[in-house]
Amino acid sequence: MNVLSKLFPFIIWLPRVNASTFMSDLMAGLTGAVVVLPQGIAYALIAGMPAEYGLYTAIVVPVLASFFGSSKHMITGPAAAISIVVMGVVSNVVSPGSPEFIASVFTLTLMVGLIQLALGLARMGGLVNFISHTVVIGFTSGAALLIATSQLPHVIGIHPDRNQSFVDAWVGLLERLPETNYWSVLIALATIAATLVSKRISSRLPAMFVGMLAAMLVAWLVDAADKGVAFVGAVPTGLPGLSIPNLSFGLISDLFPGAFALAILGLVEAVSIARAISLKSGQRIVGNQEFIGQGLANTLGSFCSSFASSGSFTRSGVNFDAGAKTPMAALLASVFVLLIVLLMPGMTAYLPLPAMGGAVLLIAWNLIDFHHIKAILRFNRSETIVLLTTFTATLFVQLEFAIYLGVILSMIGYLKRTSKPKVIAVAPRSLETSTDLRNVTRFSLMQCPTIRFLRIDGSLFFGAVDNVLDEIEKFRASVPECTHLAICCSGINFIDLAGAQMLLDLKRRLQEQGCRLSFVQLKNTVFDELRASGVVDLLEEGAFYQTPDELLEELIDSEFKRQQCEGCAMRIFKQCPGTDA
Known part of the structure; x- marks a missing residue:
């Protein structure tokens, strides 16, 4: 029927x-x-x-x-x-x-x-x-x-x-x-x-x-x-x-x-x-x-x-x-x-x-x-x-x-617009129960000297990778003290082969500069596609986090608390030492 x-x-x-x-x-x-x-x-x-x-x-x-x-x-x-x-x-x-x-x-x-x-x-x-x-x-x-x-x-x-x-x-x-x-x-x-x-x-x-x-x-x-x-x-x-x-x-x-x-x-x-x-x-x-x-x-x-x-x-x-x-x-x-x-x-x-x-x-x-x-x-x-x-x-x-x-x-x-995804520096707007990352420029937010977050608003495909890579490198050059860069992926709907290759290239470049790369809030469907293609293994599965809080808790409770957080008076994240949760 x-x-x-x-x-x-x-x-x-x-x-x-x-x-x-x-x-x-x-x-x-x-x-x-x-x-x-x-x-x-x-x-x-x-x-x-x-x-x-x-x-x-x-x-x-x-x-x-x-x-x-x-x-x-x-x-x-x-x-x-x-x-x-x-x-x-x-x-x-x-x-x-x-x-x-x-x-x-x-x-x-x-x-x-x-x-x-x-x-x-x-x-x-x-x-x-x-x-x-x-x-x-x-x-x-x-x-x-x-x-x-x-x-x-x-x-x-x-x-x-x-x-x-x-x-x-x-x-x-x-x-x-x-x-x-x-x-x-x-x-x-x-x-x-x-x-x-x-x-x-x-x-x-x-x-x-x-x-x-x-x-x-x-x-x-x-x-x-x-x-x-x-x-x-x-x-x-x-x-x-x-x-x-x-x-x-x-x-x-x-x-x-x-x-x-x-x-x-x-x-x-x-x-x-x-x-x-x-x-x-x-x-x-x-x-x-x-x-x-x-x-x-x-x-x-x-x-x-x-x-x-x-x-x-x-x-x-x-x-x-x-x-x-x-x-x-x-x-x-x-x-x-x-x-x-x-x-x-x-x-x-x-x-x-x-x-x-x-x-x-x-x-x-x-x-x-x-x-x-x-x-x-x-x-x-x-x-x-x-x-x-x-x-x-x-x-x-x-x-x-x-x-x-x-x-x-x-x-x-359409291709011109999608080939230039916005790459935006984001930081917590307030020290609430969960970390709420917002546009740094729009809300005049302070940023951690060593842990920086960038949000990519757009998919990573062959037409967009060069522009995204250029924007990230410009950002990295402006903050040489950054030792950990986290990419917020909530705005990424798909990543093609060229996009995956760009992420691998970015990881290599940052490692050479003494900076670690992580990913937060990547959609499950996109993560599954990357894992099926073997890209996740190359990027290291431990580099992917569901939320910014998961990443921050791991970083600050370990090496950063011991090496970089001591003597820092800034309280950017609720996980920072001396900050009430």
Whole structure:
């Protein structure tokens, strides 16, 4: 049963569906369908796909992701940042608008799904933790500008030039400003205004849908069709047809770098959204299961006229706030969208393209996380570099490489920080029952002339050993009278081969200088690894102590009490002669 629940997680919650939960899910599904209608069309246009494919994606993908994922409330489907990457990746290989473009998008979607599914089955859910939140913020902010730029031609009523760079798009836009159709601008502004007013009135209203209705009303009042305003057009009637991805080796090779970046980006978004919603619902999210759910959704969706998708924060939030109890809400929302496609396919024929442009401008604006951007720019220099570099790269290089660049910079920043563990002189803050070692500089503490403690805050691995050794040698040179150096290891989580060799080298150097080396508070797991590798024997097992008190009692009760403590008026440790315990 445990194995089956992992393969088919819906067998756990599906039997719990009853009349009460079904009614709650029904209302949430209806609300979700109303929200996804304009979003699905908008995201299809961003991805360079005909409008109907946004609706097909909103029908197929959410059901698969909800039934095979772990979140009860997250809604998967077309998403803004994912859609712009789909457009960017495929347009670098196949010209947008060509007959091959749509089949290539399905190929990309299949590749994304298979990569995600493989990562999930390999239980690599922790992989998303290596993608810095700063990278996602920088990328989505840059993507927001690209999305807005791609829709501005629709807003001002000119025919967009496809597959242009960010700079070329703006140059062309400025050159063609005299061609602006002010009726298109009016409709776009009406959409934006109605959407914002709807949000202000109530967060429960489907604001974007209200904006679309307002745009359609304005277009009818001004007779927009006769004034040169373009319309989305009617979507084909019927069920989403089966699609066949182009599986040619050349195309797969060309798309693979973008597919891998898109797969990782989609997983980061999905897991982040699922976790954010779980903070409200109290549900536990399983990262590997979400990988599998996203992978299956994109893999099977590629054969059902769907393009690459991920979690949607807006629709997931609406789903939770509308009272959804189980993933059945995602299924019901898909059913409602399907009924609209079957029964009212002509509805989009009355939807002006400038209205979609205006709606997408709002979507792009909401993609920019101003709060976290301000915090990053104000407090963290290295994260600021990652943010600005990722943002700039998103605008000026291929999108998949912008993601890779941001990830590489984040990893470099992480390695730079971990390669320089802090080496801090510590001493007792008070003569209590147990020795409490604190930062000497911060608390202005006195130190014993001959027994010194250093705390290493960070793991000892190949990238950190040189820095740690340099810091210890600088410290040792500053206190030549020290005859016993104790390393506090409470902050060390692991020691690799290079770290172990550094400790052996340090022991040899200190011995040559007449100084003994000991270790206190080393984690048991780290000690076991060192003992298994034989390093403990080389360092001498007697050099390891559970607490500073064990070490001090041994030292002061023997040689130090006899040789160095006599005549010393300082009372640094509670074990010092003349100090009351």
